[in-house]
Amino acid sequence: MSLYQIPESEIRIELGDPVPFAGRKRRDLLIAAALGAPFGTADPVDLALLSAASKKEDLRHYEQTGFTPLEPQLARSVARVRRVDSGEEALIARGEVDTILYLCHPDEATRYRAELQAEMQMTHGFRALGVGRGSIAADGTERWEFLGYIPVRATRQKSRRSEEPRDFYYVPVWDWQLRVLHWLSVLLIVILSLTGLLMGSSRFVYGVTDGYSNYLSWLRLTHFVAGWLLLCAAILRIAGLFLASNRFQRWYALFPVRLRDLKNLLQVAQNYLFCRFDRPPHYIGHNPLQQVAYTAIFGVGLLALFTGFALYALYSPDNWFFGYLVRFDNLVGVQYLRLAHQLIMWIFLAFIPIHVYLSVRADTVEREGALSSIVSGGRWCRKGTRFEDADAIDD
Amino acid sequence: MKDPVEGGWSRGETFEEFLSRRGVSRREFLTFCGRMAACFAAAAALPGGSHALAEEMAQKLSGARRPSVIYLQLQECTGCLESLLRSGSSPIDRLVLEQVSLDYNELLMAPSGSAAEEVLREAAAKPHLLLVNGSVPLGYDGACCTIGGDSAANILRRAAQKADAIMAVGACAEYGCVQAASPNLTGAVGVSDVITDRPVVNISGCPPIAETITATLTYYLAYGHPPPLDGMGRPLFAYGQRIHDKCPRRASFDAGQFAERFDDENARRGHCLYRLGCKGPATFAPCATLEWNLGQSFPIKAGHPCLGCTERHFYDRMTPFYRRLPGFVVPGLGVEATANTIGAAAVVASVGGVMVHSAATVIAKKRAKKAQPETLPLAVLGDKEKPEEEGDKRA
Numbered sequence: 001m002s003l004y005q006i007p008e009s010e011i012r013i014e015l016g017d018p019v020p021f022a023g024r025k026r027r028d029l030l031i032a033a034a035l036g037a038p039f040g041t042a043d044p045v046d047l048a049l050l051s052a053a054s055k056k057e058d059l060r061h062y063e064q065t066g067f068t069p070l071e072p073q074l075a076r077s078v079a080r081v082r083r084v085d086s087g088e089e090a091l092i093a094r095g096e097v098d099t100i101l102y103l104c105h106p107d108e109a110t111r112y113r114a115e116l117q118a119e120m121q122m123t124h125g126f127r128a129l130g131v132g133r134g135s136i137a138a139d140g141t142e143r144w145e146f147l148g149y150i151p152v153r154a155t156r157q158k159s160r161r162s163e164e165p166r167d168f169y170y171v172p173v174w175d176w177q178l179r180v181l182h183w184l185s186v187l188l189i190v191i192l193s194l195t196g197l198l199m200g201s202s203r204f205v206y207g208v209t210d211g212y213s214n215y216l217s218w219l220r221l222t223h224f225v226a227g228w229l230l231l232c233a234a235i236l237r238i239a240g241l242f243l244a245s246n247r248f249q250r251w252y253a254l255f256p257v258r259l260r261d262l263k264n265l266l267q268v269a270q271n272y273l274f275c276r277f278d279r280p281p282h283y284i285g286h287n288p289l290q291q292v293a294y295t296a297i298f299g300v301g302l303l304a305l306f307t308g309f310a311l312y313a314l315y316s317p318d319n320w321f322f323g324y325l326v327r328f329d330n331l332v333g334v335q336y337l338r339l340a341h342q343l344i345m346w347i348f349l350a351f352i353p354i355h356v357y358l359s360v361r362a363d364t365v366e367r368e369g370a371l372s373s374i375v376s377g378g379r380w381c382r383k384g385t386r387f388e389d390a391d392a393i394d395d
Numbered sequence: 396m397k398d399p400v401e402g403g404w405s406r407g408e409t410f411e412e413f414l415s416r417r418g419v420s421r422r423e424f425l426t427f428c429g430r431m432a433a434c435f436a437a438a439a440a441l442p443g444g445s446h447a448l449a450e451e452m453a454q455k456l457s458g459a460r461r462p463s464v465i466y467l468q469l470q471e472c473t474g475c476l477e478s479l480l481r482s483g484s485s486p487i488d489r490l491v492l493e494q495v496s497l498d499y500n501e502l503l504m505a506p507s508g509s510a511a512e513e514v515l516r517e518a519a520a521k522p523h524l525l526l527v528n529g530s531v532p533l534g535y536d537g538a539c540c541t542i543g544g545d546s547a548a549n550i551l552r553r554a555a556q557k558a559d560a561i562m563a564v565g566a567c568a569e570y571g572c573v574q575a576a577s578p579n580l581t582g583a584v585g586v587s588d589v590i591t592d593r594p595v596v597n598i599s600g601c602p603p604i605a606e607t608i609t610a611t612l613t614y615y616l617a618y619g620h621p622p623p624l625d626g627m628g629r630p631l632f633a634y635g636q637r638i639h640d641k642c643p644r645r646a647s648f649d650a651g652q653f654a655e656r657f658d659d660e661n662a663r664r665g666h667c668l669y670r671l672g673c674k675g676p677a678t679f680a681p682c683a684t685l686e687w688n689l690g691q692s693f694p695i696k697a698g699h700p701c702l703g704c705t706e707r708h709f710y711d712r713m714t715p716f717y718r719r720l721p722g723f724v725v726p727g728l729g730v731e732a733t734a735n736t737i738g739a740a741a742v743v744a745s746v747g748g749v750m751v752h753s754a755a756t757v758i759a760k761k762r763a764k765k766a767q768p769e770t771l772p773l774a775v776l777g778d779k780e781k782p783e784e785e786g787d788k789r790a
Binding site: 077 | 637649677679703706719720738744748749772775
């Protein structure tokens with residue numbers, strides 16, 4: 001069940017297994033139910049029946065010669081159908097089970113069973129569409145026979161890919177380079193935070209080092225190496241912003257500043273805050289709120305690198321490059337830089353739960369595989385969904 | 396060596412002549428030069444080693460002529476001069492001090508009153524070397540520090556007019572030190588903020604090590620120009636080295652062995668004082684190599700964390716002195732929270748937010764499910780668009 005309201009156009013029809021009566025086959029029942037639909041119908045149930053029946057038999061063998069639409073009093077519609085090759089004509093009635101039963105006068109046992117079963121279907125959220133077939137005798141009298149019923153349910157619930165795989169198509173979103181950088185950065189940030197915390201507090205180290213060891217040196221070495229690698233990752237990512245051919249990864253993707261994006265940002269924010277329940281706008285890449293958060297975290301990461309290397313520079317102020325960083329140290333004060341560096345780490349650590357949660361939530365609530373896209377690189381898009389950033393995707 | 400006989404370094408006499416007249420042997424002189432050279436070479440890493448440097452220096456110093464020195468004491472505590480007086484580690488130092496002394500110095504000179512003013516006027520009219528202790532208060536039109544009825548800023552400007560070189564001795568003269576710390580009530584600034592058109596050598600520290608002062612003077616006497624300076628105008632030979640890198644407790648830092656309190660077992664074992672707020676890793680000074688009071692000790696060696704007094708604005712930026720990082724007061728709570736407390740709180744808040752939001756999502760989904768009928772109205776069964784009607788029909 002979706003949290004967000006799905007627009008009218010996205011109604012979803014589920015057909016249960018047809019329940020034939022009087023020794024009929026399911027196939028016949030389904031075909032009869034489809035033939036009972038008015039010609040040129042737009043009703044979703046009719047369309048679902050027709051599409052299901054067309055897999056069983058070529059419906060072009062039949063021709064509709066007349067249709068009596070459903071009347072409120074009678075609660076049944078009757079179609080007159082002729083088989084093209086044999087010229088045989090038949091009437092097909094559809095409606096509530098009891099109405100069709102009333103029309104067909106089957107024996108007591110059939111009637112009882114059909115009514116009971118139709119009631120049972122309703123407890124499962126389905127409703128029974130009764131189908132009756134009437135043959136026309138030569139003298140014009142009609143003989144009706146109860147064929148059975150088909151359980152039908154209409155919802156606005158989205159299907160899952162496991163249920164209806166053909167409703168989805170695959171869109172590659174993230175290049176492998178970007179995914180590698182993402183997971184490398186995750187690893188490095190975890191290492192950096194861990195070693196940073198240990199170095200800063202020295203609490204956990206305590207007691208481990210009885211006598212001589214290089215414990216803190218190893219921590220520092222790990223921290224510095226990870227810092228350099230993170231710098232490399234950052235440089236590659238920044239280069240990718242300008243070199244990547246993937247438009248979701250280029251620099252303009254970082255800044256959702258078009259008016260439409262800003263409106264959507266507001267809407268997504270309201271959706272997240274439970275202020276509105278209509279469906280949020282769909283994006284193949286990031287939605288504007290997501291993107292703003294990610295762009296901000298990029299900035300925070302760069303700040304972490306900058307403050308980190310400004311502190312690192314203290315070991316060699318003579319170096320032509322580190323000299324500039326040391327000047328920055330003197331401008332701000334080394335201790336405040338340390339403080340900032342540590343607070344930035346906490347920003348990351350506070351970001352991670354929210355980030356992971358929202359990704360998982362997007363996967364479970366919207367069911368479009370945004371989470372898996374950072375692993376596999378692509379995501380499944382529901383057919384017919386309009387994406388705000390889909391102009392370059394052809395489906 | 397005999398005690399110095401009367402008779403200072405007269406003008407026209409070279410330094411070597413003077414020294415031999417005073418009974419300083421060539422060997423003693425070279426030993427001094429060697430020590431000074433070692434001091435210079437400590438950070439400068441000049442090629443050829445300190446021996447060649449000592450020879451060169453002896454040569455140059457031998458030919459030096461006696462300079463006239465004005466040693467101003469402005470808004471300060473006389474601690475720097477106290478430190479300088481303790482430079483008596485060898486007779487040579489004492490002689491240099493005596494000779495570099497001092498046409499004018501408030502603390503040490505014999506004259507007083509208008510006689511002293513007269514001396515200053517005369518000395519300032521001739522080429523001289525200007526040493527300054529203390530900051531220059533610019534607030535209240537300089538009323539916070541006046542000597543002989545004139546403001547410190549005016550005295551400094553006059554004395555600097557004909558000075559060959561200007562040395563700001565001590566943190567006060569460099570940038571204002573304690574009195575310039577927030578909120579800086581007297582508007583105290585350093586010498587280089589008043590004398591903006593001339594290079595000023597900053598001999599940093601609160602106070603500086605005596606040998607740093609004498610070494611800078613010696614360098615100037617020997618070469619006729621100030622030593623190479625770092626970005627903060629401090630002589631590189633002294634301030635190009637980080638205390639942390641030459642600290643005798645560095646091994647226990649690398650091993651992760653820290654004193655947690657001043658009286659715990661680790662403190663007694665002489666472990667690293669980092670956790671007690673030692674600012675050695677951020678402080679550039681020769682304390683760990685030269686040490687204080689005739690090379691006797693220095694704070695870290697004596698079991699006290701470095702306060703970072705050679706770094707600018709250390710009262711604002713290196714405080715709290717006994718904590719590793721600055722903390723800040725959370726408004727309303729009055730609690731001093733550290734970065735880690737705040738960071739951990741942010742992470743807890745983020746995890747809590749995620750949990751609340753996921754709970755809200757589940758509730759919203761449940762409500763959405765409840766609000767939505769199990770099946771939408773079906774036109775094929777004669778339902779109208781409104782779900783209420785469908786409910787009636789079913790009943």
